[in-house]
Amino acid sequence: MNVPVRRAVATDAPAMAQVLRRSITELCVADHGNDPQRLGPWLENKTAAQVATWLAAPDNCCVVALLETGISGVGLVTAKGEILLCYVDPGARFRGVSAALLTALEDHARALGLAEVRLEATLTARRFYAARGYRPQGCAKQAFGTLTCQAMAKSL
Numbered sequence: 001m002n003v004p005v006r007r008a009v010a011t012d013a014p015a016m017a018q019v020l021r022r023s024i025t026e027l028c029v030a031d032h033g034n035d036p037q038r039l040g041p042w043l044e045n046k047t048a049a050q051v052a053t054w055l056a057a058p059d060n061c062c063v064v065a066l067l068e069t070g071i072s073g074v075g076l077v078t079a080k081g082e083i084l085l086c087y088v089d090p091g092a093r094f095r096g097v098s099a100a101l102l103t104a105l106e107d108h109a110r111a112l113g114l115a116e117v118r119l120e121a122t123l124t125a126r127r128f129y130a131a132r133g134y135r136p137q138g139c140a141k142q143a144f145g146t147l148t149c150q151a152m153a154k155s156l
């Protein structure tokens with residue numbers, strides 16, 4: 001099934017923040033190990049107010065994936081081709097949500113005329129991205145102070 005994806009609007013911000021927080025907390029345990037020192041900084045900016053500022057930034061393209069239960073995934077790509085968010089709600093895992101988000105973000109970057117998209121992959125999602133043509137760029141590095149992320153890129 002193709003999961004519907006649309007551009008996010010301002011009123012989506014609370015639901016988007018909830019998906020981000022649930023996805024990180026429940027799905028990314030391999031990354032944060034349920035350690036408050038690693039989880040806390042990661043969640044700190046995943047608030048409705050912060051999501052609203054991301055939505056309002058003209059260089060950002062924010063998208064949401066919709067299932068029967070509502071907003072089930074959140075994606076964000078910048079005008080420079082940086083994919084900053086690609087998160088699925090735990091209740092919607094393995095139903096094609098992340099794949100649909102990624103396709104929409106890549107399509108947007110392609111429509112902007114960009115030749116490449118880049119992201120910082122969690123340990124949780126690294127294989128998912130590799131299976132979709134993303135290649136590691138250099139060594140793994142730190143994000144939010146204590147997380148280890150792998151820079152990856154894909155030619156469009």
Ligand SMILES: CC(C)(COP(=O)(O)OP(=O)(O)OC[C@H]1O[C@@H](n2cnc3c(N)ncnc32)[C@H](O)[C@@H]1OP(=O)(O)O)[C@@H](O)C(=O)NCCC(=O)NCCS
Nearest residue numbers: 027086088093094095096097098099120121122124125128
């Ligand atoms: C790993 C993850 C990214 C996959 O996203 P998803 O929306 O659950 O997955 P999709 O339904 O789009 O399917 C993608 C892949 O999941 C895997 N998958 C699908 N069903 C599965 C199942 N029942 N069991 C295990 N893996 C399964 C497959 O590899 C599938 O790829 P394929 O379609 O090429 O076979 C997601 O589950 C996750 O854990 N996200 C956490 C947030 C995160 O780390 N985001 C990235 C920030 S950089």
